Each structure stands twice: as structure tokens, then as C-alpha cells.
Amino acid sequence: MASVLSEWQQVLHDKVLWSYGYFQGKSSLFPRNFSDLYGMAVSKATSFVALPLPLLSFLALPVFGGTSTSFSLVFVYLTWSSLVFAHDPLSLEIYGTLAVRVLFFLLPSFAFLAFDCVTPSLSKNVKAYGEKNLPTRLGNERLPQIALVAALNVLLSVALQAISEVLFTEVFHVRSILKVTSFVPLPWSIAKDVVKGLALRGILHYYIHRYLLHGYESSLKTWHLQWQHSVQLPFSLAAAYDHPVCHLLVNWLPDFLPAYLFRFHVLTWHIFVAITSLETLFIYSGYAVLPSSIVLAGMARRTDAHFVTAASGSESCNFGHWGILDFVLGTSCKDTASIFEDLQDEAHKHRLEERAQKAARGALDGLNEERQVSESDSEPERDDAGSAGGESDADNNAKAIPEKSSSRGVADEGKEPAEQAPVKRRSARRKAQ
Numbered sequence: 207m208a209s210v211l212s213e214w215q216q217v218l219h220d221k222v223l224w225s226y227g228y229f230q231g232k233s234s235l236f237p238r239n240f241s242d243l244y245g246m247a248v249s250k251a252t253s254f255v256a257l258p259l260p261l262l263s264f265l266a267l268p269v270f271g272g273t274s275t276s277f278s279l280v281f282v283y284l285t286w287s288s289l290v291f292a293h294d295p296l297s298l299e300i301y302g303t304l305a306v307r308v309l310f311f312l313l314p315s316f317a318f319l320a321f322d323c324v325t326p327s328l329s330k331n332v333k334a335y336g337e338k339n340l341p342t343r344l345g346n347e348r349l350p351q352i353a354l355v356a357a358l359n360v361l362l363s364v365a366l367q368a369i370s371e372v373l374f375t376e377v378f379h380v381r382s383i384l385k386v387t388s389f390v391p392l393p394w395s396i397a398k399d400v401v402k403g404l405a406l407r408g409i410l411h412y413y414i415h416r417y418l419l420h421g422y423e424s425s426l427k428t429w430h431l432q433w434q435h436s437v438q439l440p441f442s443l444a445a446a447y448d449h450p451v452c453h454l455l456v457n458w459l460p461d462f463l464p465a466y467l468f469r470f471h472v473l474t475w476h477i478f479v480a481i482t483s484l485e486t487l488f489i490y491s492g493y494a495v496l497p498s499s500i501v502l503a504g505m506a507r508r509t510d511a512h513f514v515t516a517a518s519g520s521e522s523c524n525f526g527h528w529g530i531l532d533f534v535l536g537t538s539c540k541d542t543a544s545i546f547e548d549l550q551d552e553a554h555k556h557r558l559e560e561r562a563q564k565a566a567r568g569a570l571d572g573l574n575e576e577r578q579v580s581e582s583d584s585e586p587e588r589d590d591a592g593s594a595g596g597e598s599d600a601d602n603n604a605k606a607i608p609e610k611s612s613s614r615g616v617a618d619e620g621k622e623p624a625e626q627a628p629v630k631r632r633s634a635r636r637k638a639q
Contacts (some may be wrong), residue, residue: 236265259293286473287388295386296375299472302370306476307360310483315442318491319353322441334510339440339492352437356446363458385471399474400481403464406480410460410524416537419452420522424454431516438517440509445490457486489527504529511539 226449290298320342322329333339341349374380419430424619429449437444446453461482488496496502505527512524523539524532532538601639 214334237449283390284299286390290386290388295382295472296368296371297372298386299382299475300364302472302476303367303479304361304478306366308481311442311487312357312360313448313620314487315356315445316353318442318487318493319349323349332493334492334494334507335439339439339441343442344437348360352447353443355433356443359446359450359453359457360446362450363454366454367462367504382471384467384475386468387471388470391471391474396471396474396477399468399470400478402468403470403478404465404481406464407460408464408526408528409531412531414456415526419456420516420525426455430456435513435516438513440490440492440513442487442491445486451609485527501528508532508539508542511542515539 263427273600293301325338326342330340331335333512337343341352344352375382418424418426420427426449430452432449433452434444437447446457448456450535461479464470465478470478485502485505488502489509491506492510493506494503496506507548508524508529509527515524516522523537524542525537526532529538
């Protein structure tokens with residue numbers, strides 16, 4: 207027993223010494239005076255500005271690239287390899303995530319807010335609820351507070367991701383949450399991971415939002431109603447305006463947990479964050495005019511209805527973004543259409559059934575025309591073959607007729623002696639008589 211305790215003491219002592227030396231080495235990197243602090247700030251700012259450029263070129267290459275596919279793939283691989291070799295994995299993941307959050311959510315959200323505040327007469331014409339949807343109704347004191355809290359919540363989510371990575375790699379000494387390699391994942395692999403992540407994200411968001419923030423009586427529900435639902439109608443920044451704990455639970459955790467479970471490549475993670483950021487930007491915008499009239503418009507209407515019911519004090523509904531789980535589990539608002547009804551309306555609007563029937567008829571007409579052309583091409587060949595066959599049959603018949611007549615002649619010659627023999631015998635008998 208004493209030996210076991212001594213071994214544990216030795217192990218603990220070694221761990222303490224190793225941790226002390228490690229943190230002492232890390233502390234030497236911290237700035238010791240103002241000049242060191244200024245140099246570190248300039249270095250980090252330069253890295254932050256330079257980091258998104260190769261990433262954005264990679265994301266824009268499939269859309270704006272005009273070169274051949276092989277050259278584009280080589281360019282993408284070289285760009286991503288240089289990006290990986292120039293930055294450490296943690297900086298690549300965290301600065302890239304921050305850049306995507308800023309470029310695809312924060313900056314457009316502030317641009318929408320500026321548009322609503324500078325041109326309210328024009329903005330209310332494209333809002334779903336008109337003038338009631340304008341954020342200027344919140345007042346000059348409340349609106350900057352909401353914008354500041356939303357920006358801090360976004361920065362908090364990125365900081366929590368960085369802390370999680372440091373704990374995994376530096377404290378627990380396990381592999382990183384995300385894969386950071388020079389290998390560029392294939393488009394099919396990226397699409398598959400993104401689809402799985404969106405599906406799991408939708409499920410997590412629905413259940414957390416329904417039960418933790420609206421269902422059970424707890425501090426989370428109180429915070430959520432007092433913070434986010436103090437805004438009666440949403441605008442883009444209101445998506446991130448919530449109590450920090452509620453924001454991390456309902457917005458950050460459904461995004462980050464699929465990446466951890468499926469261990470996304472860091473490039474897949476950045477694409478996934480860009481998609482979810484744009485989705486949140488548009489469905490909370492309050493605008494009636496959106497890039498996609500099939501999916502985003504219905505999601506935005508359901509989000510508006512969720513805020514309206516929460517503000518009126520009635521039973522909350524529409525907890526999910528896509529509306530599928532709300533439709534299946536019966537939590538859809540009564541006055542809003544489900545995603546399936548949106549798809550049907552959109553199909554009826556664009557007359558998809560009529561177009562499909564026309565396309566089917568055109569395809570059948572094309573097949574019939576090709577069949578008629580092939581038949582008309584084969585008819586001359588049949589006529590030529592028939593004429594040649596007719597001549598050969600005539601020749602054969604002509605040859606067959608003499609043969610038949612000659613055979614008949616031979617048969618007749620064979621029969622004549624048989625008929626004359628009895629006559630000769632009669633003549634012989636008559637002579638004898």
C-alpha cells in the first residue's frame with residue numbers, strides 16, 4: 207500500500223512539475239511592456255486580415271473560376287497548402303471561424319440595420335410587417351445595446367471554441383476537435399458532412415429551443431424571454447441578441463456539436479459556418495423579399511410568427527428553423543404554412559407540373575420523330591432488297607419451268623414403250639393367227 211501511494215505521489219509530482227514548466231514557457235510569450243503588446247496586436251491583426259483572403263479565393267473559385275478543372279484543383283490545393291504551412295492549426299481554425307462569422311453575419315447584419323435606420327420609408331416597403339418591423343422603434347438607447355450584445359455573443363462563441371481546442375490539445379493531450387491538414391477534402395465529402403451537420407443542427411436547435419428555452423420553467427426560459435423576446439419582431443442582429451448562456455445553448459452548441467461528433471475538416475467547418483450564418487442572417491431579417499422564395503421565405507415567416515406568439519403571451523410555436531419537426535410533432539403555428547405547403551405553393555406558382563408534362567410530351571415527340579426517321583431510312587433498303595429478291599425468284603421460276611417440262615418429257619418417253627408393247631403383241635398374235 208505504501209509503495210502504491212509513493213508511486214502516485216511521484217506521478218503527481220511529475221505532472222505538477224511538467225505543468226509548471228509548460229505554463230512558464232508559455233508565459234514568456236506574453237507581452238511584458240507596451241511595445242511588445244503593440245507588436246503582438248499588429249501581428250495578430252495582420253494575420254486576421256490576411257487569413258480570409260486565400261479562404262475566400264478558395265470558396266469563390268468554383269463560382270468565378272474560368273480555367274480548366276485540373277488547373278483549378280491544382281490552384282486550390284496549392285492555396286490551401288500554403289495557408290496551412292503559413293499558420294498554426296489553432297490560428298487557422300479560430301481566425302478563419304471569426305472571419306467567416308464577421309463576413310457572413312456581422313457585417314451584413316450591420317448593413318441591414320444601417321439600411322433600416324437610414325432609409326426607413328424604403329425599408330418598410332420590403333418588411334413583412336411593414337413599419338412595425340423596423341428596428342428604429344426600439345429607440346436610440348436600446349438599439350445600440352442590442353447591437354453590442356449581439357456582437358459580443360458572436361465573439362464569445364468563437365472564444366469558447368478556441369478554449370475548447372486548447373483544452374483538448376494542450377491540457378488533455380488528445381487530438382484536436384477539427385481536422386487541420388494540408389489535404390483538401392473532396393467536394394462530395396464536404397457536401398456529405400455539411401448535409402449531416404445541417405440535419406443534426408436542426409434537431410438540436412429544435413429540442414433545445416422548445417424544452418430548455420420555452421418549455422420548462424427555469425432561469426433559461428426567463429432569460430430568453432427577457433432578452434431576445436423583448437424584441438417583438440426580429441431583425442438580423444436580434445438572432446444573436448440573447449442571454450450569453452441561452453445564445454451558446456441554442457445557437458453555438460447546435461453548430462459546434464456536429465463538427466465535433468463527425469470531426470469536420472476545418473475547411474468543411476468554415477463552409478458549414480458560412481451556410482448557417484447566411485441562413486440566420488436572412489430568416490431573422492424580417493424582409494419579405496429574400497434570395498430564395500422556396501425555403502428562406504417560409505423559414506422567415508415561421509420565425510416572425512414565433513416572435514409574434516411569444517410577444518403576445520400565447521402558447522409558443524415554430525421552434526425549428528426548417529419547420530419539418532414542427533410539422534411532424536404538431537408545434538407549428540396555426541396561421542403559418544408548413545414547409546411542405548410552401549413547396550406546393552412554389553410548385554403551383556411556377557407551374558412545375560405543367561412544365562413537367564410539357565417536357566414529357568416533348569421527349570415522347572422526339573422519340574416518335576426519331577423512330578419515324580429510322581423507319582423511313584430503312585424503307586429504301588427494304589425496297590432494294592425486295593426487288594433483288596423478286597428478280598431471283600423469277601429466275602428461279604424460269605429455271606424451274608424447263609426442268610419440270612423436261613422431267614415430264616422423260617416420264618412420257620418412259621411410258622410410251624409400255625403402252626406400245628401390248629399393241630405389238632396384238633399384231634404378232636394377229637400375224638400368228
